Amino acid sequence: MTGTVTHHRPWPRRMADAPGWERAAARLAAGEGTLLALWGEPDCAHMAILDEGAASPGIEVLSLACPDGRFPSVGRVHAPAIRLERAMRDLFGLEPVGLPDARPWPDHGRWGVAAPLSASPRPAPDEAPAYPFLPVEGEDLHEVPVGPVHAGIIEPGHFRFTCDGETVVRLEERLGYVHKGIEGLMRGAELDRAARLAARTSGDSTVAYGIAFARAAEAALGIEPPPRAVWLRALMAELERLANHLGDVGAICNDASFALMHAHCGILRERVLRAAMTCFGHRLMMDRVVPGGVACNLDAAGIAALRALVAEIGARFPRLADLYDRTASLLDRTVATGIVRPDLARRFGAGGHVGRASGRAFDSRRALGGYPPYDALRFEVPVLEEGDVNARVWIRIREIGQSLALVAQILDRLPDGPVRVPVAPARGEVREGMALAEAFRGEVFAWLRLDAGGRVARCHLRDPSWFQWPLLEAAIEDNIIADFPLCNKSFNCSYSGHDL
Amino acid sequence: MPMRKTFLEGLLHRPVTDPPPALDDPELAELGRKLDAAARRRLGRGLAIREVDAGSCNGCELEIHALNNAFHDLERFGLRFVASPRHADVLLVTGPVTKNMREALERTWRATPDPKWVVAAGDCAINGGPFAGSYACVGGVAAVVPVDLHIRGCPPTPTQLLKGLLTLIEAP
Ligand code: SF4
Numbered sequence: 001m002t003g004t005v006t007h008h009r010p011w012p013r014r015m016a017d018a019p020g021w022e023r024a025a026a027r028l029a030a031g032e033g034t035l036l037a038l039w040g041e042p043d044c045a046h047m048a049i050l051d052e053g054a055a056s057p058g059i060e061v062l063s064l065a066c067p068d069g070r071f072p073s074v075g076r077v078h079a080p081a082i083r084l085e086r087a088m089r090d091l092f093g094l095e096p097v098g099l100p101d102a103r104p105w106p107d108h109g110r111w112g113v114a115a116p117l118s119a120s121p122r123p124a125p126d127e128a129p130a131y132p133f134l135p136v137e138g139e140d141l142h143e144v145p146v147g148p149v150h151a152g153i154i155e156p157g158h159f160r161f162t163c164d165g166e167t168v169v170r171l172e173e174r175l176g177y178v179h180k181g182i183e184g185l186m187r188g189a190e191l192d193r194a195a196r197l198a199a200r201t202s203g204d205s206t207v208a209y210g211i212a213f214a215r216a217a218e219a220a221l222g223i224e225p226p227p228r229a230v231w232l233r234a235l236m237a238e239l240e241r242l243a244n245h246l247g248d249v250g251a252i253c254n255d256a257s258f259a260l261m262h263a264h265c266g267i268l269r270e271r272v273l274r275a276a277m278t279c280f281g282h283r284l285m286m287d288r289v290v291p292g293g294v295a296c297n298l299d300a301a302g303i304a305a306l307r308a309l310v311a312e313i314g315a316r317f318p319r320l321a322d323l324y325d326r327t328a329s330l331l332d333r334t335v336a337t338g339i340v341r342p343d344l345a346r347r348f349g350a351g352g353h354v355g356r357a358s359g360r361a362f363d364s365r366r367a368l369g370g371y372p373p374y375d376a377l378r379f380e381v382p383v384l385e386e387g388d389v390n391a392r393v394w395i396r397i398r399e400i401g402q403s404l405a406l407v408a409q410i411l412d413r414l415p416d417g418p419v420r421v422p423v424a425p426a427r428g429e430v431r432e433g434m435a436l437a438e439a440f441r442g443e444v445f446a447w448l449r450l451d452a453g454g455r456v457a458r459c460h461l462r463d464p465s466w467f468q469w470p471l472l473e474a475a476i477e478d479n480i481i482a483d484f485p486l487c488n489k490s491f492n493c494s495y496s497g498h499d500l
Numbered sequence: 501m502p503m504r505k506t507f508l509e510g511l512l513h514r515p516v517t518d519p520p521p522a523l524d525d526p527e528l529a530e531l532g533r534k535l536d537a538a539a540r541r542r543l544g545r546g547l548a549i550r551e552v553d554a555g556s557c558n559g560c561e562l563e564i565h566a567l568n569n570a571f572h573d574l575e576r577f578g579l580r581f582v583a584s585p586r587h588a589d590v591l592l593v594t595g596p597v598t599k600n601m602r603e604a605l606e607r608t609w610r611a612t613p614d615p616k617w618v619v620a621a622g623d624c625a626i627n628g629g630p631f632a633g634s635y636a637c638v639g640g641v642a643a644v645v646p647v648d649l650h651i652r653g654c655p656p657t658p659t660q661l662l663k664g665l666l667t668l669i670e671a672p
Pocket residue numbers: 200203555556557558559560594595596621622623624625629630653654655656
């Protein structure tokens with residue numbers, strides 16, 4: 001059974017047979033195309049492949065029916081798929097045949113149910129079997145387990161370090177602690193409830209998730225949000241990027257014991273959040289992006305507040321960047337620390353500052369023609385090659401400059417008009433849509449199917465962290481364990497976005 | 501040069517720190533009254549807080565972080581975050597308590613010496629919030645450890661968090 005599925009927008013979805021699926025996996029393994037997403041349904045597996053180099057660049061979505069609950073593993077030949085397939089097995093009971101890792105991923109044996117999203121979930125005892133970490137052999141090696149509860153105010157996850165003296169010879173991550181079952185809660189949810197769930201997948205990227213979800217729903221239903229709404233979305237997205245990057249630059253320096261940067265960046269971050277509160281009524285701008293447009297507007301006072309914000313950060317931040325660049329004790333910690341090689345970033349399709357600090361220029365605001373209003377805005381996507389903590393700091397510093405310029409452009413050119421159109425479900429028809437939205441840490445991928453009643457039948461949200469967490473394991477190798485917090489913060493992957 | 505300039509400016513400008521929040525929230529006042537006055541005397545004006553993310557979306561953590569910035573300056577009230585539950589008087593817990601975090605939360609609570617208080621921050625921590633009913637969530641901190649104070653909000657603003665925490669040390 002092959003052929004194109006109707007009502008899947010904006011890129012087509014094709015049914016593949018098993019050989020076609022395996023050919024796609026082999027192409028990924030050969031570096032032709034980038035794995036964008038891989039997700040399950042009770043009797044079906046899907047993958048999205050980004051093909052930027054093709055004659056007609058685009059995204060290809062392939063689906064394989066799995067009536068017997070099995071599909072050929074992509075992870076068998078293409079490592080970036082491994083954790084995604086472990087999650088598909090845990091959640092949907094789909095067996096990736098040939099997957100080299102038999103261990104569970106989000107399922108810690110605590111749910112009281114196995115394969116909760118499959119057609120027939122099975123009761124399972126709550127007994128939390130011991131998780132077998134990969135064996136390590138060698139003289140003089142010792143293990144350091146860290147987490148899930150960490151020393152700082154950060155999300156929970158477990159890190160298992162194997163060290164030779166101070167040097168880390170291997171890090172293995174164990175995640176899934178904050179798995180909330182968001183995709184399960186999405187099933188059968190009305191669109192507005194589903195949008196609120198999407199907005200709480202990773203709170204630091206709530207605007208980006210809002211945009212990804214809304215755009216996927218709008219694509220499915222063939223709805224165009226009004227121009228003013230599209231521009232207000234971008235305005236909020238850039239404010240979110242500014243707030244996060246400012247927070248991160250400060251926090252990275254703080255992890256290198258340079259508290260002054262932390263204090264000053266913290267002030268600028270707080271200014272962004274206060275401006276967001278003034279303009280949009282919520283410091284993180286949660287639930288302001290909705291399918292059909294935005295649930296807020298911007299008045300003259302708001303515009304003035306944002307212009308003042310841009311002026312203040314524009315005046316103060318360059319000096320902080322200069323301070324970073326001239327503080328030898330700080331650079332000593334960040335330069336040549338935690339290197340991600342460009343070939344690894346490319347292979348994993350790492351987005352955001354992790355990818356761009358290692359030579360991968362992908363930015364969904366730009367790629368494949370971009371999405372509105374970015375196709376009408378001027379901005380640069382900074383790219384560096386070094387791949388170290390310093391490069392990840394510099395990508396953020398440069399992106400802060402770009403976001404300030406974007407906010408200014410948007411304020412200058414913000415179109416008038418309505419900010420929301422009614423979202424009429426396509427009653428009686430199943431519809432599917434997908435979208436990318438550029439969060440501060442990379443692209444959020446959203447895919448959904450709306451049932452004939454307009455409710456969400458299935459929604460998959462893939463955080464950029466899925467393809468960044470594995471690179472952190474590689475980046476810390478041969479670094480001293482004391483540099484781990486610094487490396488980790490320079491990535492700033494989302495636990496919640498990944499665990500879902 | 502940039503360092504000296506930044507320091508000088510810091511000395512010459514007025515601090516950005518907000519005035520202390522007014523403790524005028526009737527709901528918090530009610531909760532505050534319920535807290536044992538004797539225990540409050542023992543705590544004095546110092547509170548060591550251990551934050552535990554029990555499945556949050558990380559929105560609550562962002563605002564808890566903001567308590568440390570120059571505007572909110574948590575430490576001027578004698579409140580500070582500590583790295584270990586063994587040093588803590590208060591557990592500040594966020595999230596709907598995922599089943600995968602339940603044991604870690606219980607163990608953190610047990611590791612915290614008596615007398616101790618648990619503050620559940622954010623709508624999720626109260627009853628699971630938007631995640632209530634999921635196969636993967638317990639749904640609320642009180643289902644796992646005894647809770648002394650709830651702070652509403654999604655996420656609660658730093659000011660709301662500050663007001664809530666201050667009711668632990670100040671009779672409203
Ligand atoms: S209360 Fe809101 S912000 Fe806090 S963890 Fe829950 S969803 Fe996130």
